[in-house]
Amino acid sequence: MVLQLTRTYFPNGTNGKLECKGKSICNTIELPWRENETRVSCIPEGKYFIKKRYSQKFQWHLEVLDVKNRSLILFHPANNALLELNGCIAPVTKLSGPGLGLMSRKAFISLKSMVYKALDNKESVELIVKS
Incomplete structure (x- = not known):
């Protein structure tokens, strides 16, 4: 499975559109681009792999692997990038401003279900x- 995240950058946040095979999955919000600085920047453009991850805070979620000079880059619910993200990516149902979105949990559940199904079928x- 290949997911494509197409971003638009703003001074206060990064908005994206996540697609698979040309079909829209959800929108995304991230921190603004700040030279890949830990906890204050979105990750660099490029190709990454995704795996399942569990933590007490987020329960079952998704981790983006092998991000240069970064670790624990996750997909998890959030509606305000500046207040709730430390470099991670939040799926949102609707964008409401730069780095801002609505109904993140709903979008996250849908994305997670789709990705887990592929991973359970031994797809990368x-x-x-x-x-």
Whole structure:
């Protein structure tokens, strides 16, 4: 499975559209681009793989692997990038401003279900991030 994240950059946040085979999955919000600085920047554009991950805080979620000079880059619910993200990607149902979205949990559940199904079928899940 290949997921494509197409971004638009703003000073206060990054908005994206996540698609698979040309079909829209959800929108995304991230921190603004700040030279890949830990906890304050979105991740660099490129190709990554995604795996399942569990934590007490987020329960079952998704981790983006092998991000240069970064670790624990996750897909998890959030509606305000500046207040709720430390470099992660939040799926949202609707964008409401730069780095802002609505109904993140709903979008996250849908994305997670789709990705987990592919992973359970022994498919690799690749994320391509571009602008």
